[in-house]
Amino acid sequence: MTNFAVHLEAQQHSLQAQVHDTLASGTVHTTGQQHPIKLYLVVWGWLFVLSTCSYLVDYFGLHGHLRWSLILLFMVLKAGLIVAVFMHMAWERLALAYAILLPPVLVLVFVAIMMFESDYTHLLRVIFFAPVT
Structure with a gap:
């Protein structure tokens, strides 16, 4: 049990040293960000x-x-x-921005492709389904 107590005390001292170094260096992060x-x-x-x-x-x-x-x-x-x-x-992180912004951009690209394809489909229907005269 004494080995465990010595090990625990060494970890506590190491943690205190890290906290002291962090506070001394001024790298403490605040919880919010103000613009x-x-x-x-x-x-x-x-x-x-x-x-x-x-x-x-x-x-x-x-x-x-x-x-x-x-x-x-x-x-x-x-x-x-x-x-x-x-x-x-x-x-935000770039990955999150891509995850949110990329799908609507792709939907717009697919809508544009369908718009061009619809003209071609309409032309084919007019040609092939036109009444025979």
Whole structure:
């Protein structure tokens, strides 16, 4: 039993030395992380600017592919700012960011592929199922 007590006392002394070294070096981590308020104000400003640009697309009466492209571009930029700053994805590990952001990107890629494929399928149906004259 005395060997166990000596071993336990040595471990306790080693642990105390590690705690003392950590406190002396100043590497104690805090439990939370504070971001400067300026960051949030800048992001809010950019969200306001992007929302204004999105509104101006309708105000100037743009039509067709240009209108929808601009609206979608402003929407994606606003969503990216919100996810990066307000949902704190900019400070997450890269693996977690990929796990959350990669699936929606892949869904958009597959939707684009299906959009191009649907035109081809529609063309084939028009050609082969057209009434015989």
